[in-house]
Amino acid sequence: MQSETLSNLHLGWIFGGWFVAVTITAAVYVGGVGLGLAASDISVVVWFVVSLAAGFFVGGFLVGMRWSNAPILHGAAITLFAVVVWFVLSLFGDRGDFDSSPIVLGAILVQLTASCAGGWMGKRLG
Secondary structure (H helix, E strand, O other), X not given: OOOOOHHHOOHHHHHHHHHHHHHHHHHHXXXXXXXXXXOOHHHHHHHXXXXXXXXXXXXXXXXXXXXXXXXXXXXXXXXXXXHHHHHHHHHHOXXXXXXXXXXXXXXXXXXXXXXXXXXXXXXXXX
């Protein structure tokens, strides 16, 4: 039986999972832009969501495969770390085109769902 407690969180896996998630997200997004899948305004948002889901699923999956304690809590912590990074960057920099509240809240929900699902799947397959 797995225990989803805070004592089972490992900061190294949270940072590592976030780094992998952001890297995969960027690679998928840039690949889609290169293939022309993000040509219009609505397709940019759709491709952004698809790349977020893929990246954070892979990040959560990696953590779930390698660190079997509390995979869903690790997925939530990866998303929380992403929100903290976004908040700090938005304080000191330009937020770009994605400053709309529904888009930001939707992106957070996609990150949370994908990283928790990836962590759970990684735990089940690992």
